[in-house]
Structures are given as structure tokens and as C-alpha cells.
Amino acid sequence: MNCTKCSEILDEYLAGTLKPELSAQLIQHLNHCQRCYDLYHLLSHTQELIKEEKNYSVNPFLTERIMSQLEHQHSDYSENRLIQLVHKVARPALIAASMILAVFTGIAAGNLTVRLIKPNLPAELILINDNEIEATYNYLND
Numbered sequence: 001m002n003c004t005k006c007s008e009i010l011d012e013y014l015a016g017t018l019k020p021e022l023s024a025q026l027i028q029h030l031n032h033c034q035r036c037y038d039l040y041h042l043l044s045h046t047q048e049l050i051k052e053e054k055n056y057s058v059n060p061f062l063t064e065r066i067m068s069q070l071e072h073q074h075s076d077y078s079e080n081r082l083i084q085l086v087h088k089v090a091r092p093a094l095i096a097a098s099m100i101l102a103v104f105t106g107i108a109a110g111n112l113t114v115r116l117i118k119p120n121l122p123a124e125l126i127l128i129n130d131n132e133i134e135a136t137y138n139y140l141n142d
């Protein structure tokens with residue numbers, strides 16, 4: 001028997017469904033071939049582990065403990081979600097309000113400064129930028 005044939009029939013041997021004459025040949029090969037013996041050992045050990053896994057019984061209260069912890073986490077999650085929602089809405093609104101307040105404060109301060117410097121000008125002329133007018137005038141004369 002060669003290694004290829006051995007690996008093909010190893011599952012049947014481990015399941016106990018292999019014909020006796022082939023089993024004898026297989027055992028003879030396993031006694032002489034270390035590689036196939038290692039494969040046989042690995043497969044038989046794997047089958048034992050699977051059998052043990054099938055016989056393993058679960059603690060009957062495990063499901064209840066897991067479900068109660070999940071419900072507890074779900075209620076914590078709901079509270080956290082409300083706090084997160086407040087943070088998501090309140091923080092941007094506060095930032096936007098403070099930015100708007102800063103812009104209008106700057107405009108008001110600028111208008112106050114201009115009115116203090118040029119008290120006799122009408123309101124429309126106060127908003128004109130003198131630097132731009134002067135620059136345009138110089139450009140047109142050149």
C-alpha cells in the first residue's frame with residue numbers, strides 16, 4: 001500500500017467501515033510509514049475531540065445569565081444613546097450660536113469704530129472702503 005491509498009482510506013478505517021483485508025494492509029503501512037502514522041494519529045485525535053464536544057452539556061442557567069446581561073447592556077445602551085443624541089445636537093448648536101454671536105459682535109464693533117472715526121458721514125458712505133477707491137483712482141490715472 002502506498003501513502004496516497006493510505007490517506008484515502010484512513011477515514012473509513014477510523015469510522016470502522018473498512019474491509020478487514022484493507023485494514024490489515026493499512027495497519028502494516030502505518031507501522032512502517034511515520035508520515036501516515038502521524039496523519040492517522042492526528043485524525044483519530046480530532047475525532048475524539050469532536051466526540052467529546054458533542055457530549056458536552058451546557059449549564060442550563062447559562063442562557064438566562066447571558067440574556068439578562070444582554071438586557072442590562074441594552075438598557076445602558078439606551079441611556080447612553082440619549083446622552084449621545086444630546087451631545088450630537090447640543091454641541092454643534094452651541095458652537096454655531098457662538099460663531100454667529102462672534103460674527104455679529106465683530107460687525108457691531110466695526111460699525112461702532114467707523115461711526116466714532118467718521119461721525120458726520122451718512123451710513124451708506126461709512127460702509128465704502130476708502131482704500132479700494134483710492135487704488136482704483138490711481139490705476140485709472142496711470
Ligand SMILES: [Zn+2]
Nearest residue numbers: 002003033036
Ligand atoms: Zn505512508
